[in-house]
Amino acid sequence: ATLHTLRDIHVFSTLDSTNRWALQAGQCGEACFAEQQTAGRGRRGRQWQSPAGVNLYLSVRWCFAAVPPHLPLLSLVAGLAVAEALEDCAIHGHGLKWPNDVYYAGKKLGGILLEAVGSLEQVVIGIGLNVNMLPEAGADIDQPWTSLQHITGETLVRNTLAAALLQRLVKRLHAFPQLDMAQFQHDWQHWDVLAGQQVQALMGTETLQGLASGVNNQGQLRIILRDGFIKNLSSADVSVRM
Numbered sequence: 001a002t003l004h005t006l007r008d009i010h011v012f013s014t015l016d017s018t019n020r021w022a023l024q025a026g027q028c029g030e031a032c033f034a035e036q037q038t039a040g041r042g043r044r045g046r047q048w049q050s051p052a053g054v055n056l057y058l059s060v061r062w063c064f065a066a067v068p069p070h071l072p073l074l075s076l077v078a079g080l081a082v083a084e085a086l087e088d089c090a091i092h093g094h095g096l097k098w099p100n101d102v103y104y105a106g107k108k109l110g111g112i113l114l115e116a117v118g119s120l121e122q123v124v125i126g127i128g129l130n131v132n133m134l135p136e137a138g139a140d141i142d143q144p145w146t147s148l149q150h151i152t153g154e155t156l157v158r159n160t161l162a163a164a165l166l167q168r169l170v171k172r173l174h175a176f177p178q179l180d181m182a183q184f185q186h187d188w189q190h191w192d193v194l195a196g197q198q199v200q201a202l203m204g205t206e207t208l209q210g211l212a213s214g215v216n217n218q219g220q221l222r223i224i225l226r227d228g229f230i231k232n233l234s235s236a237d238v239s240v241r242m
């Protein structure tokens, strides 16, 4: 059942969640898009606002031959693919906010939600990208957000973006089992919007402050605390200190 290339691309007018579809009905190498989602999933059990016809909601089900050695880095690598795809579409100035938010000028442009299919060699990679969403449609979003239309001043053709996303993602997924750590670090650094910033990390009830300094080989965020100690975070809400 293992397949290393993209197979069918399904396009739905409405789904509850493209990730859920890919988990339950998707086959290895299949991608699905929905024009809208009625129960779009965000990280940490949050909702993903998914109005009709304006954004991209994409999920890809991917099956590796064996559990890849650097699996914890996969969602970061998916972020690289999204950043690269945007660049392919002549969009500039965006970056990645650890762990996997696509950012532009301090606002969220898109997000990635990785879900494992029981056995860890199968994954679903979900990508949500704000393309032509107008402020009214995103009025309920509880964090600063922006859209490609807002930053470019143009209405973007979603098909062009969709093609670039799939191309970059499949290329990255294909190469992932042989991930070159030095190359990964280099690529991440290029897009990392937190690097060198004083940040605040919220972990449960604990708050940490320090200097963000990239990610380690496990994909954890490195924070240099005031006393010089380094803390590696595997899960936290991170914001830049004002």
Ligand code: BTN
Residues within 6 Å of the ligand: 016, 017, 018, 019, 020, 037, 039, 040, 041, 042, 043, 044, 046, 048, 056, 057, 058, 059, 100, 101, 110, 111, 112, 113, 126, 127, 128, 129
């Ligand atoms: C985040 O919280 O930042 C991750 C958001 C991921 C949203 C995408 S939209 C397509 C796919 N299907 C879902 O239900 N969620 C992801």
